[in-house]
Amino acid sequence: MIAITGASGHLGHLVIKSLLAKTDASNILALVRSPEKAQDLRELGVVVRAADYDQPESYVEALKGVDKLLLISGSAVGQRVAQHKAVIDAAKANGVALLAYTSILKADSSPILLAAEHKxxxxxxxxxGVPFTLLRNGWYSENYTENLAHVLAHGAVIGHAGEGRVATASRADFADAAAVVLTSAESHAGKIYELTGDADFSMADYAAVVAELSAKEIAYVDMPFEDYKNALIGAGVPEGFATVLADAxxxxxxxxxxxxxxxxxxxIGRPTTPIKESIxxxx
Incomplete structure (x- = not known):
């Protein structure tokens, strides 16, 4: 059986969708905090079990009979190491044969604030001692495209990236990679995969594509670190998360x-999704 943590989240749902194309639904176990919110997965034939980071013993029970496990990194920045440890310990206790983990690009050397908990x-x-595969995911295209309403409203992409380039891929691309690792006849144990999109782009490039596709005037406005952080705070982003975004x-x-x-x-055996398609x- 293949288990997915955070199965009710964006990436979790996409991983399960990809797995359903490769294996029977009865082989897939969705681990969620609130099973009542995963009725859509049950209707697909996926097995659903309750598992809560704040109740480590729930994972020991939930992982019974699991052969492979995808640990999707939690969303509670600052609390993730303890939460992940609960899952890792439960995987070891249940003799899980492969633990795949969604980490961050160049986790062992990256200076980005988000890398610390992944490391x-x-x-x-x-x-x-559990056999593992590290899926060091780069940036999701959705990190940008989910905020297009604000970009269109203000006619600008703002940031602190200068002329730096980012190689995004869609969540579905990263989900397909996880599904391959979890279902392949080839062993991926011990592998560390640095995963990025096929092409990178600057924020000015991104703004230009948004302008082209929306037929609106959109510019990239580069800002000093503190100014960008304060602009995010002014837009309602909590200060801690604004710092994380500016640091990114x-x-x-x-x-x-x-x-x-x-x-x-x-x-995944195909090109990654171009940012233009995601936009x-x-x-």
Whole structure:
């Protein structure tokens, strides 16, 4: 049986959709905090079990009979290491044969603030003795396209990325890669995959494509770190998360999220989704 944590989230749903094209629904286990909110998965024939990060013993029970596990990194920044440890410990206790983890690009060396918890989680996985695969995901195209309403309203993309380039791919691309690792006859144990889109682009490039497809005047406005952070706070983003977002742009400026080979497209057996297609779909 293949288990997915955070199965009711955006990436979790897409991984399950991809898995359904490769294996029977009865082989797929969706781990969710609130099973009553996963009725759509049950209707597909997927097995649903309750598992709560704040109740580590729930994972020990939920992972019974699981052969392969995808640990999708949690969303509670600052609390994720302890949460992930609960899953890793439960995987070890249940003799899980493969633990795949959605990490971040260049987790072991990246200066980006978000990398710290991923680096700690990777260390815990390696120390556990459970066979593992690290899926070091780059930036999701949806990190940008889900905010297009604000861009169109203000006629600008704002940021701190300078002329730095980012190689995004769609969530569905990353989900397909996870599904390949979880279902392939070839062993992926011990592999560390640095995953990015096939092409990278600057924020000015991104603004130009949005302008082209929306037939509106859209410009990229580059800002100093503090000014960008304060602009995000002014738009209602909590200060801590605003700092994380501004720091991510600083990482783009430093080329930490640019194109890193063709591993993602090689894994999924097709080109990654171009940013233009993601923008068009979002519009």
């Amino acid at each position: 700690e989680t990777e260390a815990l996985i390696k120390a556990s 742009d600083a990482a783009i400026k430093g080329s930490w999220l640019s194109k890193n080979g063709s591993t993602l497209s090689d894994l 068009k779909a979002a519009l």
